[in-house]
Amino acid sequence: MSKPLLTPQGDFPPVGLGRRLAAVFYDFLLCTALLIVTGGVYKMIQIAIVGEERLRQLSDAGALDQDPLFATLMLFVLFGFFAKFWTHGGQTLGMQVWGVRVQNADGSAISLWQALLRFVVSIASWLCLGLGFIWSLFDKRKRSWHDMYSETQLVRLPKRKK
Numbered sequence: 001m002s003k004p005l006l007t008p009q010g011d012f013p014p015v016g017l018g019r020r021l022a023a024v025f026y027d028f029l030l031c032t033a034l035l036i037v038t039g040g041v042y043k044m045i046q047i048a049i050v051g052e053e054r055l056r057q058l059s060d061a062g063a064l065d066q067d068p069l070f071a072t073l074m075l076f077v078l079f080g081f082f083a084k085f086w087t088h089g090g091q092t093l094g095m096q097v098w099g100v101r102v103q104n105a106d107g108s109a110i111s112l113w114q115a116l117l118r119f120v121v122s123i124a125s126w127l128c129l130g131l132g133f134i135w136s137l138f139d140k141r142k143r144s145w146h147d148m149y150s151e152t153q154l155v156r157l158p159k160r161k162k
Contacts, residue, residue, distance in 0.1 A: 003104065003106075003108035003109055003111070004108060004109050005106075005107050005108050005109075006089065006090050006101065006103055006107055006108065006109055008157065008158070009107050010107075010158075012101075012155035012156055012157060012158070013155065013156050014141055014142035014143070014153065014154065014155060014156070015100050015142065015154040015155060015156050016136070016142060016156075017133065017134070017136050017137055017142075019098050019099075019100060019156065020100065020133065020136065020144070020154060021133070022094075022098050023092070023094040023095045023097070023098040023100050024094065024133075025094070026093065026094030026097055026098070027082075027092045027093065027094035027095070028094075030081075030092075030093055030094065031078060031081060034077060034078075034081060035074055035077065035078070038073065038074065038077045039070075039074070042070060042073060043055075078119075079115075079116070079119050082115060082118075082119055083112060083115040083116070083119070086102050086109075086110055086114075086115045086118065087109055087110060087111065087112055087115050088109065089101075089109070090102050090103050090109055090110065099156055099157045099158075099159065100154055100155070100156060100157070101154070101155050101157055102118070102152050102153070102154055103152065103153060103155060104151070104152060104153070105151075105153060110150070110152050114150040114151065114152055115150075117146070117149055117150035118146045118147075118149075118150040118152060119146075121145050121146035121149045121150065122144075122145075122146040124145070125144060125145050125146060131145075132144050132145030132146060133145075141153070142154075
């Protein structure tokens with residue numbers, strides 16, 4: 001099955017670090033809101049299951065400090081956010097604002113596997129104090145670690161004509 005080509009098509013320049021980080025910051029704000037809502041829904045479900053008083057007791061005792069189910073849920077929600085946008089159109093909301101798109105070298109949409117690789121390696125990039133992103137300053141094609149590992153590219157789209 002052939003991969004769908006993204007529009008617009010063309011040979012677009014790679015994205016520099018500044019524009020990349022601007023899109024990341026915009027998406028950070030959106031993801032923060034998404035995680036707050038997800039956390040609220042999670043807590044409401046917990047209250048419905050165990051009751052508010054019991055949940056308060058567990059919280060006061062520190063039993064909820066390291067909830068692996070909650071951490072896993074948050075990770076899946078974040079991945080779902082990025083995977084949906086990256087595999088369907090190649091742009092998160094922050095990327096749309098800054099005219100950035102993730103794509104394969106042929107201009108097609110990336111696969112779910114590539115999205116997973118980008119997501120995991122970008123987390124590693126941040127954990128290494130942003131070194132994976134800074135790498136784009138030294139790479140001839142301005143690729144970060146997650147671009148290279150997932151075999152994807154970040155391109156700058158031209159402004160739309162009105």
